[in-house]
Structure formats: structure tokens, C-alpha cells
Amino acid sequence: MTRLYDLIIRNGDVIDGTGAPRRTADVAIADGAIAAIGDLGAARADAEVDAAGLIVAPGFIDTHTHDDWMVFESPGMLPKVTQGVTTIIAGNCGISLFPLVTDSIPPAPLDIMRGGYRFDSVRAYREAFAASPAAVNVAVLVGQSTLRARHVPQLGLAASDAEIEQVRQDVEAALREGAIGVSTGTFYPPSAAAPEDEIVRMCEPMRRLGGVLVAHIRDESDKIAESIDETARIGKALGVSTVISHHKLVGKQNHGRSRATLAQVREHAQTMPLCLDCYPYAASSTMLRPERVTQCDRILITWSATHPEAAGRYLEDLAQEWGRSRHEVAQALVPGGAVYFIMDEADVRDILAYPDTMIGSDGIPSDETPHPRLWGTFPRVLGLYSRDLGLFPLERAVHKMTGLAAQRFGLERRGELRAGHVADITVFDPATIQDRATFDDPQQPSVGVRHVFVAGQATLRDGAPLDARPGRFVGSTLVNARSAQ
Incomplete structure (x- = not known):
């Protein structure tokens, strides 16, 4: 009898997370876990995703x-x-x-x-x-x-x-x-x-x-x-x-x-x-520390409690506008945060x-x-x-x-595509995947990620975010204590 899965991701180039070479295979998901990987041409599922030309990864x-x-x-x-x-x-x-x-x-x-x-x-x-x-x-x-x-x-x-x-x-x-x-x-x-x-x-x-x-x-x-x-x-x-x-x-x-x-x-x-x-x-980013001003030429302010209008401005430009030293301006902006081109x-x-x-x-x-x-x-x-x-x-x-x-x-049953592991899966286009966020326009979504699944539930489909909230609290096998349930 042909097995019925919840989802099959078909024809993708599987990169399994171990560092091994990619291979073309189907990935089947059932009950939030990876059920099978291979040629699943005869298998049936409630839903299918065609991943031809795409990478299927953990x-x-x-x-x-x-x-x-x-x-x-x-x-x-x-x-x-x-x-x-x-x-x-x-x-x-x-x-x-x-x-x-x-x-x-x-x-x-x-x-x-x-x-x-x-x-x-x-x-x-x-x-x-x-x-x-x-x-x-x-x-x-x-x-x-x-x-x-x-x-x-x-x-x-x-x-x-x-x-x-x-x-x-x-x-x-x-x-x-x-x-x-x-x-x-x-x-x-x-x-x-x-x-x-x-x-x-x-x-x-x-x-x-x-x-x-x-x-x-x-x-x-x-x-x-x-x-x-x-x-x-x-x-x-x-x-x-x-x-x-x-x-x-x-x-x-x-x-x-x-x-x-x-x-x-x-x-x-x-x-x-x-x-x-x-x-x-x-470039790094952390709390605004005036003593760091001498360590780099450019500093971008990410937030300031005393001067909220400074967010997104460069310290050098503010110093020139205010007619004060970079160190004096940094002190005036504390508490705050900054990007350091360092x-x-x-x-x-x-x-x-x-x-x-x-x-x-x-x-x-x-x-x-x-x-x-x-x-x-x-x-x-x-x-x-x-x-x-x-x-x-x-x-x-x-x-x-x-x-x-x-x-x-020590994240058990995660990080690799193999039968029995949790079905946390990302499908992306290797030819187009790229970041779009910049220092001057930092909240731009990346492109090229096509589908994302958490325990088999889609959180991103065809590049569009969904309303699913399947996240779980994850422990570690490296901790020997019995975690509270």
C-alpha cells in the first residue's frame, strides 16, 4: 500500500547539513518529522512542493x-x-x-x-x-x-x-x-x-x-x-x-x-x-561607547535616548553640524547604540x-x-x-x-536532513539568494529563500511569510540535568 505523507518536497538538490555533496532527492514529512529521503516517485502526500532547481537544506x-x-x-x-x-x-x-x-x-x-x-x-x-x-x-x-x-x-x-x-x-x-x-x-x-x-x-x-x-x-x-x-x-x-x-x-x-x-x-x-x-x-554594533571613537573613522548611530533624531545618522556628520568633536557628540548621545566600521x-x-x-x-x-x-x-x-x-x-x-x-x-534531531529528525527545512534558490539590507536601509528582506518549514509547518511559502507559529522551546543534549517539563 502506498504511504500517504503530510508533505513531499520533490526534485530538490538536497544539501543535508553534514558537509556532504548535494544530491537530487525527494523529502517526505509526516507528523512534524522527516519520514523519508530519496526517490519517492510512487509516494503520495496531502501536499507537495516542487523544488526543482532549488536547494533543500536543514x-x-x-x-x-x-x-x-x-x-x-x-x-x-x-x-x-x-x-x-x-x-x-x-x-x-x-x-x-x-x-x-x-x-x-x-x-x-x-x-x-x-x-x-x-x-x-x-x-x-x-x-x-x-x-x-x-x-x-x-x-x-x-x-x-x-x-x-x-x-x-x-x-x-x-x-x-x-x-x-x-x-x-x-x-x-x-x-x-x-x-x-x-x-x-x-x-x-x-x-x-x-x-x-x-x-x-x-x-x-x-x-x-x-x-x-x-x-x-x-x-x-x-x-x-x-x-x-x-x-x-x-x-x-x-x-x-x-x-x-x-x-x-x-x-x-x-x-x-x-x-x-x-x-x-x-x-x-x-x-x-x-x-x-x-x-x-x-562593522560591529553595540552600545555607544565614546572611548571607541578613536578606533574607527565612521560610526553610525542606531539609537539615542537623549537625541532620538540621531538614529540613522553618522557621528561625523553630527559633529560637523554641531561644531563639536566626535567624542563630545558621542558623550551627548549616551545612552545609545552604534555601528562601528572598525x-x-x-x-x-x-x-x-x-x-x-x-x-x-x-x-x-x-x-x-x-x-x-x-x-x-x-x-x-x-x-x-x-x-x-x-x-x-x-x-x-x-x-x-x-x-x-x-x-x-547539542540541539537534538536538528541541523541535518535525515529520517527521524525534526522537519525544520529551508528551500532556497542558489542562483538568486542574496541579502538586500544595507547600512543606510537596513530593514530590507533578503531574496532567494522560497520555502521555510518548522516541524513540518510552513512559515514561508513562495517567499511570502505565513501566520503559522510552530516554534518550540529547545533544550540541549549537552546539559545533563533533567529539564523541568
């Missing part, structure tokens, strides 16, 4: 996001769905929406979460998402800066023994309630005073419960080598898989150092599970090409004029860097944003 995993609140505020998740993203990892750079409840504006950069801090635990966040899901799956990290803001009154000082114990208890609770790990943000003021030993002690539950340590390292400029070593020591002390966030070299004096830093990472990776993520742009394109390509580099957008949805990476990261890798520049084959590009990410974060 749904893309955005390994570095700040979408913790966006999944509630904009559950359609258009910046991600239109790129082919089916799963996001939130809570990066030491910033998570939990476990913190406050009506006050928290210290920067925690203030990028404009929805407010209202979740006292991972459990509360998880339950809220289950009650009101988005168009993407969500996995979460608990943030070191959020934990310090909750328990350390004097953020400019190292935490006391009692404060460390309070944070340690929160870390344990977060892992037991479904967090996949801890993110640190020692580059930022709320965590800059935390010494290495404090971080190890705060994260002690990871020695027993596992998880992933994801680090926005202390310095991406002159002391980047020391910061990479520090992160590796912390990861080794905890015995966990470790990720260096958005690896880059900041400041002209550091341009060209990527080969040395990548060799350093490669050496550490011989003795521990260590990898990277990055975004495909030579990196070198050759370094970006070296880091992208490193075999253990995953793809993370690092977009900030709350910015009035966001970095274009929020809308364009994944098609930019596939279109510009893989197809146009030939930096790596398309199979390897897909692996970076699917199988590699699922493996490094």
Missing part, C-alpha cells in the same frame, strides 16, 4: 541572537524567517531576559531588551513561550551580566562570596529548567570587573550538569590573545563546550591578526571543544572560512536603525561569500549554519 540555526523579547513582540520573526532561519539561540553576550524582574531601566547593555525584565526564571520564560510561540524555535543561554545585575549591587567590583553563591544557585536552576548554557560578557561594564575566578565559581554547576559556555570575550582589540586564553581556561576549568562569540579584530592596529588568533583557537581546540561564531560584515574585510573572510566557525547574526531588534546583519546575515553568507566570492562551497556554508551549530550546541 533550517538555519542562528547561533547568536538578542531576540529574547522579539519572539513575543514580533512572533512572526520576519527578519529571521525571510532568511531561512528556523531556530535561534537567545541570551548571548551575557544578556538574558531572565532571571531578573525590574521596572527600572537596567545598566547598558542590558537596556537593549526594550520589552522589560519580567521573567524571574528560565521556567517562566519557557512557559510564556509555550503559551505564545513564535515562528521560530528558541534555545536560551542565561547571561552573566543579567545575573550580576540581579545579585551584585556594586557592579564595578568583584562579587563577594555570598553574591557568587547566589549567582551559582541561579545558574543551576537555569540549567535544570532548560537553559542550554551560560553566556558571559566581560567586555561590558556590568561584567568587566568580574575576574576569571569569579566566572568559574559562578558557573560551577556546569561542571556537574554540562552545557555550553558562550563568551563575548574581555577584549577584541589589543589584548585579544590574552582574552582568548582566558576564555579557554574558563572552559577547560568547567569542562564544557566553549564558543567565542562574533570573533573579530577591532581597530586598525589589529587588522590582519586573524590568522594568528585562529591559530591560537585551533591550538586550544586540540585539548578542548572550542569553536567560534561570526557575522559576515566588517574591522578589516580580509579578517572577516579568514574567520568565516575557519572550519569551526558557525554563523550568528548578532542583530539587535530594538535598535531604531539596526545593523543590516539582523535581516541579511544568512543569505549574505550563501550569496556573496559562497556563490560570488567562492570562499567555500555551498555545502560547507550550509554546514556552518546547520549541522555544525546543532552539534556544538
